[in-house]
Amino acid sequence: MKSGEIVDLGLKGRVAVVTGGSQGIGKGIIKILQREGVNVVDFDIRNPDYEVDYFKVNVAKKEEVIKGIEYVVSKYGRIDAVVNNAGIERYGTIDETSEEDWDNIMNVNVKGAFLMAKYSIPHMRKQGKGVIINIASIQSFAVQKRVAAYATSKHALLGLTRSIAIDYAPQIRCIAICPGSIRTPLLEWAAEEEVGKEYIEDKIKEWGQIYPMGRVGIPEDIGYLTAFLLSDLSSFINGTCITIDGGLLSLIPISSPSKKI
Incomplete structure (x- = not known):
């Protein structure tokens, strides 16, 4: 297979919502899903600069999430997948982090994923099938300095992922993707x-x-993995987290002797 070539994953005609899809990782995910023939709706607070079905949603606000989900189901008749990608980051230790910044990060990164799952799951259960992908981070496992609120939010997504996976299997699968630097x-x-x-x-x-x-990494790296996880080829993958970090977490940052001992 040539680099960049798309394998038919059987996703054509499916309906997916990607939050925070107007730029960055979300945009990369949407581009790959569109190439696979998926009907994608971008939930974001900012307008995208490319062609995609867009609905303005602040994922931290219940009423906006409900309206967005209703729009998708009304237009497409179903919702096969949700990719909870929307997220924000602020730098700071605990004592440097304001209560406002803490709340904002938790509201977008964690509450947003909770609300999206809460209001899409009933539709998935009714149709008998669905997949939820939570975009976490390698900082769900190893933390750099001065990211206290962000790292906490990404740890929380792993708990949410496992809870959804065991509560709603076998109808609904839930997986976390944990990217490195993208x-x-x-x-x-x-x-x-x-x-x-x-x-x-x-x-x-x-x-x-x-x-x-x-x-x-580049956003498309996450897009390819997401497409595979949304497909039936990954039907036995559930309740786990997949790192996509170029091997970073496997590396011990300590030098070894240059000569064989």
């Missing part, structure tokens, strides 16, 4: 915060060299 506007913002706008590319390249694969 080239998105959020990563570029983090690089700019650290070194300034002029040196963003150098910083991202430096981060990439930490990874065994020698680069950071």
Whole structure:
């Protein structure tokens, strides 16, 4: 198979909602799903800059989530998959993090995924099938400094994933995807915060060299995995978390002797 070639996963005609799909990882996921023939609806607070069915939704607000789900079911007659990708990040230790920032992160990253699941699951149960994907992070397992609220929210998504998986199987599957660093506007913002706008590319390249694969990921990397997990080819995958991090979590950052001993 050539690089970038799409294998027919049997997804044509299915209906999926991706939250936070107007840019970054969400956009990458939608692009791959569209190429597979999926009817995708982007739930986001910002307008997308590409062609996709879009419905403005703040996932932290119950009424907006309900209206969005009703729109999808009314237009397409079903909802086969939900990808909870919407997320925000703020840097800070516990004592540096304001209560407002803590609440905002938890509301979007965790409550948003809860609300999306809560109001899509009844439709999935009625049709007898569905898949929910929660986009967590490798920071669900290993944490960098000064991301207390963000890391906590990504840990919480693993608990939500397992709970949905065991409560609603075998009709509904739920899986968490845990990406490493992915080239998105959020990563570029983090690089700019650290070194300034002029040196963003150098910083991202430096981060990439930490990874065994020698680069950071791209949104399409997450899109390909998502498409597979939404397909029937992954029908026995449920209640687990899949890391997609170029091998980073397998690396012990301690040098070994250069000569055989």
